[in-house]
Amino acid sequence: MKVGRYKDALLRKRSEIIDAGGGNKPIQTTEGTSSRQGDLADQATGNNEVHIQLRLKQTDAKILQAIEEALVRVEEGTYGVCRDCGEPVAAARLKAIPWTRVCISCKEKQSSP
Numbered sequence: 001m002k003v004g005r006y007k008d009a010l011l012r013k014r015s016e017i018i019d020a021g022g023g024n025k026p027i028q029t030t031e032g033t034s035s036r037q038g039d040l041a042d043q044a045t046g047n048n049e050v051h052i053q054l055r056l057k058q059t060d061a062k063i064l065q066a067i068e069e070a071l072v073r074v075e076e077g078t079y080g081v082c083r084d085c086g087e088p089v090a091a092a093r094l095k096a097i098p099w100t101r102v103c104i105s106c107k108e109k110q111s112s113p
Contacts, residue, residue: 001091007074009098014067017060066099082106 073079080089082103089103102110 001080003074003079006079006094006098007071010067010070013098014064017064063099070099
């Protein structure tokens with residue numbers, strides 16, 4: 001397995017998230033920017049936008065953490081090995097989600113009720 005290619009993909013994704021704000025930019029709100037509060041629909045829309053921004057920041061933070069953990073696995077020589085079963089993770093899965101910790105079989109077991 002050519003780990004260098006995956007390491008490059010991890011570093012690119014990490015840079016994308018950090019350059020986009022990576023959970024470090026303050027959330028923009030429209031509150032207090034106008035003397036009028038707007039109607040209830042406007043207020044609800046504003047609250048919904050803030051909620052969406054918070055969720056995106058949380059997702060970015062989780063992905064950043066997973067990327068950092070994957071980079072540690074690259075250095076340790078354990079990258080591409082499923083955390084749960086110890087089998088190699090398929091190259092197609094690593095290409096799609098280079099920060100993944102588990103193979104598709106173990107992921108399906110986690111997702112099933």
